[in-house]
Amino acid sequence: MQPLAYRMRPTNLDEVVGQEHLIGPGKIIRRMVEARLLSSMILYGPPGIGKTSIASAIAGSTKYAFRKLNAATDTKKDLQIVAEESKMSGTVILLLDEIHRLDKTKQDFLLPLLEAGQIILIGATTENPYISISPAIRSRCQIFELHPLEPTDIKKAVQRALSDEEKGLKKYHPTLTPEAEQMLIDKGNGDLRSTLNGLELAVTSTYQELKLSNKDTTSLTIDKDEMGNSLQMKTQNYDRNGDGHYDLISAFQKSIRGSDTDAALYYLAQLCESGDLPSIFRRLLVIAYEDIGLANPAACQHTTAAVQAANMVGLPEARIILANAVIELCLSPKSNSAIMAIDAALDDVRNQKNNPIPNRLKDAHYKGAKKLGHGLNYIYPHSYPGDWIPQQYLPDNLMGKSYFKPKGNSKFEKAFKKQYETLLKLQKDGLNNEKNN
Structure with missing residues (x-):
């Protein structure tokens, strides 16, 4: 007998639970189905929240043939069978699971079928499609994020x-x-x-x-x-408001930021028990660069390597690799100077009026650039001792602005701080001399 979850799969949109932002009255997927104007789409979100259900319901609501393949395990020949079926009987809705693992050969086969409308592709993935799916596929699909079920x-x-x-x-x-x-x-x-x-x-x-x-x-x-x-086995709880996942991720990051190794390992264990490796990977990389950053650049590199290794081996062995990374991040010196610097720069970008790029820095690799004054007076640093020479880089109205505020919490950041302050002083003195002359 087929599993209950399979038997209870929706046959129309009214049977789908949750995802009201996509299938509720007047929402985009429902409008597409009611107007019979389907287009290929990518549905992404955690496992078991309705990606296959929505695809099945769309097919049931439109009476199109519905086929399901896996991008990682099914072959080009399997795609060809679906393509032949679409030629014989008309449009076929193809649910392609794990679409982020679609290789170039299968992708090249699919693209003309999508263009011709022979196949309505519904890609399903737990990965962020803007990062993990090729631009060629993305450009031919609408992307919809599914929310965790309440x-x-x-x-x-x-x-x-x-x-x-x-x-x-x-x-x-x-x-x-x-x-x-x-x-x-x-x-x-x-x-x-x-x-x-x-x-x-x-x-x-x-x-x-x-x-x-x-x-x-x-x-x-x-x-x-x-x-x-x-x-039997107890897994990570999600609270009644559906916020448990985000609370857990928050506790995980704050424990590492606060250098509490035991708490961080406990929350890592909860995340591993949930099986949500992508969330662990994303959060660890953010933590490494946001909270440790310049205080220990090697820890950032180690975390990136750990994420790659854990992704290769999967659970349960991934827990060992991730524990190594978490312990190192907890016990590393901390610095948020990089995020503070970029956020300060973003604040100026968003709130300062027109900050024109100095003419000397503008692109001069085209005919007529000199007539516009672009690239003139640019000084090539590599032509000077130490590969450095003072010249203006910031826009005029931001001259003297300092975004980076190094903390010097470790030998690495102390070295960065010393170099930054040295260059800042040389730059200021050099520009003042140039102005006075």
Whole structure:
């Protein structure tokens, strides 16, 4: 028998839970379906929150043929079969899972089919498509981000599965106590697929236990203890407001920033237990460059290498590599001077009026540049001792502006600070001499 999550897959948009910003009344995907003006799209977000469900519902609502392939494991030949089907029977909706792993050969085969409208591609990925998917595919697709499901959404799906006689579990006449239902929702970690399959395991295993014990099976009540026995492993909780994931990521970063190694390892363990490696990777890289940064540049390099290695091996072994990175980041000196510097510069970019680039710095690699005064009087630093010569780089109205405020919390940043202040003084003195002469 197919798993409950598969059986309960929506056949139209009204059966999809959550993602109201995309499929609610008047929202973009619903408008596309109702107008029968579908275009290829990429759906991205965490596992089990509705990417496949939305693709299936779109196909069911439009009556187009629906096929599902995996970009990593299915071959070009599999794509060719779908392409032939589209020629014979018309438009086919193709759900391509893990689209971020689509290689160039398959991509080149797909592109003309997308252009011709033979295939409506719905790519599904847990990775940020702006980073992980090729521009050629992105440019032919609309990109939609799916949000983590709220507990109320998951509860709705659970109740539907319990009351559905044809595809669901109604034949077992199950009832969940409020505590058991909350445990199921919490354990699901925001993943509806995992939640429904966990529900099926709890109901069927309890039913079988009663049947083997010759007990009454006409009314099945599952309490918290029975749910716990069925589900076994406890995973990271998501709170009732759906903020648990973001709270956990926040606690993780703040513990490393505060140099509390034990707390950071605890929150890393929770993140590993959730299986959400992409979130760990993104956050570790941000932490390395935001909170350690120039105080220990080697730690930033080590973190990047650790993320790459952990991505290659996957869980459970990735936990070892990630623990190394977390411990090093916790015990490293800290500095936020880089983020403070770029944010100060961004503030000027956003709030200062017209900061024209000095003419000497403008591009002079085209005919007529000299007539415009572009590139004139530019001094090539490599022609001078030490590969440096004072000249104006900042716009006139920002002359003398200093964004970088090094802290000197480590030998690295002390060296950066000394060099920065030395060059700043030489630059100022050199420009003042030039002005006076």
